Amino acid sequence: MNRPDANDADVIVVGAGPAGSCAAIAAARAGRRVILIERGPFPGSKNMYGGVVYPRILDELVPRWWETAPVQRWVVRRSTMILSETGALSVDYRSNAWGQPPYNGATAYRPDFDEWLSRQAVAAGAQLVTSTTVTGLLRDASGRVVGVRTDRPDGDLTASVVIACDGVNSFLAKEAGLYSATDPSNFTLGVKETLALPKHVIDERFGVRDDQGVDIEILGGTSGVNGGGFVYTNLDTIALGVVLKLPKLAAQKKRPEEIIATLKAHPAIAPLIEGAEVKEYSAHVIPEAGYSMMPTMVTDGMVVAGDAAALCLAAGIWLEGVNFAMASGMCAGEAAAAAVARNDVSAKGLAPYTDKLNATFVLRDHKKLRKVPGLVLSDRVQQRYPAFVTSVVERVFRVDNPQPKPGLRRIVRQERKRAGIKLSELIRDGWTGLRGFG
Template sequence: MTEPMFDVVVVGAGPAGCAAALEAARAGRSVALVERGPYPGAKNVYGGVVYGRVLDELVPRWWELMPVQRWVTRRSTMLMTGTQALTVDFRTEDWGRPPYNGATAFRADLDGWLASLAQDAGAVLVPSTVATGLLRDARGRVTGVSTDRPDGDLTAGVVIACDGVNSFLAKEAGLFRPEPGGRHLTLGVKETLALPRETIEERFALTGRDGLDLEILGCTRGIPGGGFLYTNLDSVSIGVVLGLPGLASAKVRPEELLTDLKAHPAIAPLVRGGRLTEYAAHLIPEGGYDSMPELVGDGILVAGDAAAMCLAAGIWLEGVNFALGAGMYAGRAAAAAVASGDTSATGLAGYRRLLEDSFVLADHRKLRRAPGLVFSERVQRQYPGLVCDVVQGMFQVDNPRPKPGLRRLLTRAARDRRVRLRHLLSDTLTGLRSFG
């Protein structure tokens, strides 16, 4: 039997792949990190919030090294209709000092930094290379990947698939359940608008490296999804995330919805004068725990977006941290399996146990009902207007009429927005069970 070229081949040099390669290389394994772009981050268009505390296990004092734009010290959630907007705004000085909470970052910078850590640990970066399929032995166990390189295939004891949403390798391995019509996929579209640093700090009430993460509900014409606005050093990232089935049935272009968002009275003053420097679109797996594939097969592990590890739970919108955690545990499990001489699904089962014992699967399991609630018809179409109407009624002064009281305002808003109070109560209870 021919010895494999590498102990571990990791496909995809995003956060999951880089963390996997770093952990496996540090364990003394020979590692190839395969990236289809000319360099890590070349094909990643993400510009959002990265929660870095998972790096405590990988990179001591990571906050001194990680390339960030701003540290998020202000977290806002906005509900809007065409003419209204209600914002819950939270800020804290605690998030503006080590070990920080979240940061805005560009993936081109972040992925390059993470890949350099893996290379420093001994991993071999293989750029401009597409993994075109899986190699298998006579028993069907995965033994590497075929590539589009002139010098051919890469053989390995374990393949870690971190090749992104709709993972081709996970599907070929038979780990994905058939998913009709992209039911658990969303399309994110984003613009990066350049603004002077002093303008950003004045408009968003920020100083130094402080930053804002603004999440928006009610800006997608009822299509399941939402909007976002993040501050970078001298630009803002603004966009919408849209459920694919709803977008297809609405017969509207995503850039139209983004244009609507930028023109909204609550948003237009924040982005006025911004110069477009980038437009990007990307598929996102937002089905949560119940949409995940099998994570372990004979000779193969799946992590990151390839494993649908994106948490879309309304008040929690996270992905990179789950990718980093899953990649770290995948690299750890792969190294242990190679060392034991058993890279079958049984030998790799430690990966699942590591995930179960960590936030990666614990959070997804706890919040498994949340995507269904957040993307439901009532939450998307009716509740933003209901809440805005109630708040408008509370603050509106109609003297000489007496104040109507909260119960009357709620009843009137529910009638006007065609919300049945029993449905509101039911969804409230579901929310308490999901987030409690």
């Protein structure tokens, strides 16, 4: 083993996203020498995220974070929308308590949020290096990871521990052999448009005021490609997009921009965005298979966190990633700092990282919901159930006088048959959902 004090740092964190910055904060606060490497000119500069951040985990790292964090709107309305071709069924919940400290979730521009979080890491003592891409791992004779190679001249850096937070396509985790073969069906393609509207128009259309915001998650509306849609309100823009299962998208030979255009034209969506100007169009791959696609989290001299560890929860009603990234980063930083202090950075010495993940919501949620991502992206949930549910509601609320009102059981039975759903499938999926969500 090389001498720790001869290293350039105790801990190198690769990627200054939410996971990386939280790892750097935790390790630096534990008194370790930390270098945080970011490929963009500033943290968040490469980001296309348009979603809701749930920063509860920051209570521990950045007390009263809501006073300084760059937030667009505090989400006070959560809506789950099921779309058929022309119909829409929404379950909508509003809580004004979510718009007050200590808050619940917020929409944010990640270039602002990530940059803010990285400043907390620098304030904690980490050294941030930007515009620098890590191109590979350095290993000693025994194969232990002892540092990273970057694209800069004289660009090798050594450290006792490397924390890989390099995102969904983590080349470092792959190089370290932590992933088995990549399966495209584990990934979705997230495609997003940022649509500009005056703030007062957004307030009126979404029924909010001041810094209150809305989160709409959509099932259906993706032109037959398995996935989902979303609409989030920022201060004077709307993030609207779809996530699309990669093999289905490739098999159906549909263009993502055409699917977004179809969603924008849906009768339930079009009035919300009428007159908006497209300011951005972006796309990114998302690890959506949850627990079943996760890599080995630890190897000698290295741990992996955030999207790089596939810690993204896509469980239908819960679509969360940033909070899992921040929590896993924090655990990684703490475990790395403790391992350096014990002078044992072997996989065994770093194992407390996995223990921490297992003890918190990070892996407990993923384990509990391990079958839900597959259920949510199945053909039944994606195609047949939305048609079934919207047809039932359509008939329940349609007044066909002079005909008397039909019985609800009869409508459900008829529409289930019409949608081609077997009762056994419905029971099985219901049981899977109940076990996951229950």
